[in-house]
Amino acid sequence: MKGVLALAVAASMAFLQAQAAKEVFAHVITGNTGGLSQQDWETDMKLAKSLSIDGFVFNVGFGDTKNEATLTTAFKAANAQKFTGFLSLDYLGGPLEQKAWPKADAQALIQKFAGDPAYFKVDGKPFVSTFEGPANAPDWPDIKKSTNCFFVPDWSSLDAKAAVAAAGGVVDGLFSFNAWPNGDTNITTQPDKNFQGALTGGKKYMMPVSPWFFTNLPGFNKNWLWHGDNLWDTRWAQVMEINPDFVEILTWNDWGESHYINNVRATELDLFKLSNAPVNYAANNPHTGWQKFLPFYIAQYKAGGKAPAITKEDAYVSYRKTKATACPSGGTTGNNKDFGQTEVPPETLVEDSVFFAALLKSDEGVTVEVTFGGAADAAAPAGVNGTAATAAFTQAPAGGKGTPGVYLGAVPFGANTGAVTLTVKRAGAEIAKVTGPAITTTCEGGVQNWNAVAV
Structure with a gap:
């Protein structure tokens, strides 16, 4: 009987561990959400759940005094909605001249939120990502030791093999921000294959999917366009080809880079005034069409590329x-x-x-x-x-x-x-x-x- 019970427990644990992968997350710029109430967060999470998104990636820049209050509200909403999320520390964005996260501050933020019931974990370890920050790679052996985190950074400015080797091989996987093509050609899967080829020994790959990219924010010295025609559906087809461990949608609400898929919320558009943008190019520009097929694509991804039954054309x-x-x-x-x-x-x-x-x-x-x-x-x-x-x-x-x-x-x-x-x-x-x-x-x-x- 004990042997049968042990096998059942082992099978259950194997199932849970398998479910820790093949998750789809949406990248959230928390700097745009400081004015959101818990009800606002719950509205967004209800929508995300209806689209089969598993959780939010909370992008946080160093020095934003609203970080802890915003995250506290977001995790309260996630618990209420039985949703999940994890931290992505932004090493290039923040209101202070010092933008990279000091080791002690990164460690403290992870420790504050990693124990929340709604925090996403892999094998019991809190999942943590970054936007860039490879120069701070030496901080992460100590951060991992103190937080027991499952570390999957975006160090796309490095070659994939170099990113895997950084700080003595500290990463548990890698996330890529290479979600847009170079020039007028369609995006290819070669960068994804480079990442997968470098991630050996059970290290995980989180693949990016994005629908568009345009930014014109003079205050942030940003003003360029990348080719995006048919990018959304092309990229999801590539997800089926690559079959990554995780998928991250870029993004839920990055209005300033035009790759949002959330419903446009006027109260989140202050950055256009703050950055002296010549036009508020998110207002009156809905992206709701890119929500429509997400349940199909996500179900197909989780089924290993097999198309699910279509109940509504x-x-x-x-x-x-x-x-x-x-x-x-x-x-x-x-x-x-x-x-x-x-x-x-x-x-x-x-x-x-x-x-x-x-x-x-x-x-x-x-x-x-x-x-x-x-x-x-x-x-x-x-x-x-x-x-x-x-x-x-x-x-x-x-x-x-x-x-x-x-x-x-x-x-x-x-x-x-x-x-x-x-x-x-x-x-x-x-x-x-x-x-x-x-x-x-x-x-x-x-x-x-x-x-x-x-x-």
Whole structure:
């Protein structure tokens, strides 16, 4: 009997340990959340749970006097919602001139929150990450000893092998911030494979997934765009290929870098004024479309790439609301020389198209129409004066046409303006219909808003 009980306990422990991996987290900039109440946090956590996200990554910069109060409120909400989260110490962001976390302060913050019931743990060890900070790698043997943490930093500024070897091999895994492509080509999985190849001996890999990147914050000396057309769905397909131990979504609420997937909350947008941004490019730019297929993608990831049953077919569109050459660039560069990239005109990294995605049991008998609500000149490719343009899927799921999954396509909007409507039908019967904000010729703040909408 004892032997049977021991086997049952061992099997249970093995199951729990297996469940410690294959988790999906969303990166939260806590510096944007200082005004949130516990109810606000619970609202966000309810939404995240409905999207099958397992927890939040609390990015905290050194010297923010609101850190402890914000985290205390967030963990109270997480306990109330049966949600989870962990700390990511930001070694490049913070209100003080000293931005890197001193060892004693990093240790104290981890010790304060790691014992919370809602804190995410792997094999009983509190999970801790970073944004950069490899110069402080020698601090971590002592921090790990005093906190017993499971340490998975983002040291992407180092080669993966060098990051693994840093401070005598202190890491238990690595997180990569390489979530965006260089130039006008699509993102590849080679950086992910480099990380996985370097992480031997049971060390874990946390893979990044992001939908977009644009920032124009003069106060932070940030003003560049990376190629993001179709990035979200492309990256999730790569998750199935790489099959990482964990996934981190970049981000939940980084409004200043335009890769948020949370519903836009006006009370979190103070940074645009504080940084003297020429335009608040998050306001009136919803990204809710990128929420739609998350339950499908996350279930597929946790099933080892096998597509789950689709109970509701759906669709979304994503696009920029202004033609790339309609407004002054705002000084934005395509790429960033500080990352060793060749800077190019930003308009070369984006297409003036409406990108659409449909979650389907099969594409058999399915037709797609895109309608532009405004008038257009004779050169407009389709949808002129509200007429419907028939569009085709250009990318099928990994299983090929006729299989369940996400199908992708795009329609150039040319000189068309007005609201965008996507209609998906099978054998003439409507499956999904989505209407997005108007494409215009208006230059917000006198400059180009390179952010996208996704609805």
